Amino acid sequence: MSKPPAPETAATASTPAYEASLVVADRTDAADGVIALTLRHPDCAPLPEWLPGAHIDLLLGNGLVRHYSLCGDPGDRSAWRIGVLRVPESRGGSAYVHDALLAGASVRVRGPRNNFALRPADRYLFVAGGIGITPVLPMIAAAEAAGARWELLYGGRTRSSMAFLDELAAYGGAVTVRPQDEHGRLDLDDCLGKPADDTLVYCCGPEPLLAAVEERCLAWPAGALRVERFRPTAVTAPGTDAGGGADADAFEVVLSRSGQTLQVPPGTSVLAAAQQAGVAVPFSCAEGICGTCETEVLEGEPDHxxxxxxxxxRESGETMMICVSRSRGPQLVLDL
Structure with missing residues (x-):
């Protein structure tokens, strides 16, 4: 049996990412409140390669930056496809995409980056909730092409709100669709109750689903579960001790490329300190969930x-997300 491609190395802040203006070549309704956008280069130039789990940043016209999972065919370099849910409590991102990115519109795009790469395995269990199906779609295709055993448990509020059901229908019994209004909550105990040494679990969806899956996978082998979040997880509250790197503590950051030393005072992120010093660092979410600002740590111990x-x-301490992470000691040396 063949294996899915080895995970790609994620681009970091020290690795320039592709950035270009792309055109919305196609826009369709994927479900109630969900649109699928197909993006192409205006000159039909090929787009960068990507692997399942990758996402791109949209640099929106209202000044916001939002990242969305690629959910098309990695083998098709002529186009990128994303699925976007209109979030009722939108902070402006999803509303802009739905209202402004009509067919023919242009949008600045950066990426791709991959923090959710599909690792080789004999068997996969995919768990998706709502719009969390988007990164899972190309993973399923890769697992199927590799001849791996897999199954998908897909939940949502209602059947009409669940995107890409027509595409998933082609996989038959390997896909279990469970709208909450018809079946209640997903039966995670049934699929995760017994750990399996040959299985990797990939989960994407709202935080309550991720937390429930993480709890049930505590008994699974280390590294068996990979999740991707829409929102940051709770971290140590500002001003409290986090092993020497609390938000109340100042520290310094040495930029190895220029030799410049920055002071990072309490309540200020490394990213903000770098920006204030005129250092250009790519970033997107500024919440520690997208990986755009991932930076190599040359010396020191980051407080993730x-x-x-x-x-x-995290244990290796080789990289850190400078938008939220701090230092456990008085100094960090970063590849910036």
Whole structure:
């Protein structure tokens, strides 16, 4: 049996990302409140390669930056597809996409980046809630092409609100669709109650679903679960001790490329300190969930506050998300 492609190395703040203005070549309704946008280069130039789990940033005309998972075919470099849910309590991002990005519109795009890469495995269990189905779609296709065993548990509020059901229908019994108004909450105990050594679990969706899946996977082998979040997880409250790197503590950051030393005072992020010093650093969410500002740590011990890195990646201390993470010591040396 063949395996899915090895995960790509995620771009970091020290690795320039592709950025271009793309055109909305197609716009369709994928479900109630969900649109699917197909983006192409205006000159039909090929777009950068990507692997399942990758996302792109949309630099919106209202000044906001939002990231969305690629949910099309990684083998098709002529177009990128994303699915966007209009969030009722939108802070301006999803509303702008729905209202302004009509067919033919132009939008500045940056990426792709991948913090949710599909690792090789004999078997996969995919769990998706609502718009969390978007990164899972290309993962399923990759697992199917590799001949791996897999199944999907897909939940949503109502059947009409669940996107891409027509595409998933082609996979038959491997897909279990459970609208909450018809079946209640997803039966996670049934699918996650017994740990499996040969299975990787990939989950994307709202925070209550992720928390429930994480709780049930505590008994699974280390590293078996990978999740992608829409919102940051709770971290140590500002001003409290987080092992020496609390928000109330100042520290300094040395930029290895220029030799410049920045002071990071209490309540200020490394990203903000860099911007104030005129250092250009790509970023998107500024909440520690997208990975755009991931930066290599050359010296020092970061105090991780992000929702991207795995436990093993945090332990290694090789990179950090400078929009939220701080330092456990008096100094960090970063590849900036």
């Amino acid at each position: 506050r992000d929702s991207v890195l795995s436990a093993a990646e």
